[in-house]
Amino acid sequence: MDWSQFGNFAVRYLPQLWNGMLVTIAVAALAAPTALAIGVLLTVPRVAGWRLPSALVRAYVEVMRNTPLLVQMYLLFFGLPLVGIFWGEITCGVLAVALQHAAFLSELLRSGIAAVGAKQWEAGQAIGMRRWAIFRQIVLPQAAIKVMAPVSNQLIVLVKDTSLVSAIGVLDLTLSGKVIIERSGASFEVFILVAALYLILTSVIGAGCSSQRDALLAEARMSISVLIANLPYLLQGALVTLWLAFVVVIAGTLLGAVVGTISSGGGPILRSLVTAYVFVFRGIPVLVVMFLGFYTFPAFGIRLSAYAAVMISMVFYVGAFVTEAVRGAIAAVPTGQIAAAKSLGMRRLTMLREVVLPQAARLSIAPILNISLMAIKQTSYASVVGAWELSFAAREVVERTLAAFQIFLGVMVIYFLICYPISLLANYCERKLSFDH
Structure with missing residues (x-):
């Protein structure tokens, strides 16, 4: 450029x-x-x-x-x-x-x-x-x-x-x-x-x-068999969605955990850089981040598949949210715990490993699960840049069958079955930690 x-x-x-x-x-x-x-x-x-x-x-x-x-x-x-x-x-x-x-x-x-x-x-x-x-x-x-x-x-x-x-x-x-x-x-x-x-x-x-089209629409409204017939194809898309979400959540969480931990004990320059990273990625829609990732790499001569571009973009996007969750969890550790560790002569790294991080990890579990829930749903946006997954598969089926209601309702059920257990786990962690902390 x-x-x-x-x-x-x-x-x-x-x-x-x-x-x-x-x-x-x-x-x-x-x-x-x-x-x-x-x-x-x-x-x-x-x-x-x-x-x-x-x-x-x-x-x-x-x-x-x-x-x-x-x-x-x-x-x-x-x-x-x-x-x-x-x-x-x-x-x-x-x-x-x-x-x-x-x-x-x-x-x-x-x-x-x-x-x-x-x-x-x-x-x-x-x-x-x-x-x-x-x-x-x-x-x-x-x-x-x-x-x-x-x-x-x-x-x-x-x-x-x-x-x-x-x-x-x-x-x-x-x-x-x-x-x-x-x-x-x-x-x-x-x-x-x-x-x-x-x-x-x-x-x-x-x-x-047109009359044929009307007949197709009427049939689509009345029959659920079109969803059952295309369910194996949609489940293939769901597997791709799960794979995409797994990579994004794991990599984004690791990135955010590392950046959040380092920034909490780093100098002012490092904290400023992390703050700018979080501010930018939290202030831009994830779809725009995907477009930036999808079009930026070819602009520099780097050829990546739609999946790779989406994953890299979403990892940085999820990482920004996890960074903030980790920083907040570390900041929530009582200062008395840190003072007690210092009085025992603990070094900074030992204090971080033995005192701060175990407590911060418990506090950040529920927010990170909620962020993971958000990331799983946002993988559906990858279809907009041409990555084939559950939402893309659903649009292909709708273009063939015109059964939009049945297909998209079925897709919503699939997403719900994927996300709801994580939502329950997040709610459980929030209740558990609120009583135990």
Whole structure:
């Protein structure tokens, strides 16, 4: 890449990328309040203690949390026309993003309300306040403060996830970058600009969402046999997904553990470099990171398969999140433990190995399992850059059979069966460590 011409290149193509960014902002601006409103509605039954609605909400949350957003988006975009609902790609994209993140937001809101102590309710009742008045005047203001930071983080994730609408034809920032690449061939320069624009956007938010065909469609709606017939093919894709996820999770965890451990005891320069690494990879959508990896290596004459490019990109992406989890776990080790180790004359390396790391490892297990869950679902994005796995296999089957509902529902079930045990394990570790620590 000729950096001397990068300024001219940026000036030439920034207006087109800016138009794509406006679409991204519009999608996020529609999806964010919709997700928040749905999240509030989902929270009400859980807080009120209504059994049946609460069970339905929990089922909804688990399904949304344990299936990839891209597959949910495909299900809406390709499946709704089969039942006579013809919505545009923007509507389907906004709805998919909103429904996915509403599940996460409802859990954040519920946990914030639950974090307000029971004594607050008792004090309100003691002075004669009604239940709704206690909730509105005492509980809600405190819960709002507690959930402000995690809700802001979730909204930033929502903005990054809007990059997935490019997979169904929405000319957002990501797809605008791909269009420019097809014309100019300057893949590296384009995605540098795309990544920078996403980084600016997330930083601002963080500082401040025919008759034969008809017959085929009718048959696809009525019959589940098409899913059973293609299940072996989908399971082959699931095996590839598991292999891809295994490599990414193991390598990303090792990378994050090493970087997080070294940075905790390193000098200011090393900590600054690690902070910059975490900031950049956490502020850019994983799909853009995949595109950068997929197009950057050929730009430097390195020919890699789609799988290799995706794995390398995702390893660095997952590694950034694990780094932060490890650093936080090390920082959470009580200073008294370290002082006691020093008083016994332990050397720095011995103290780290014998005292700090065993405790930090226990504290970081649950966050790393949640990160692994995220990484498994994000492997579905690899299909966008041409890597054949479960989501790619599902699209191939849908193109042959037009049975979008059956196939994508089946794919969601497969992803759920993969992810749900890990989700249960993460929840168990959180409960276990919260009592044992």
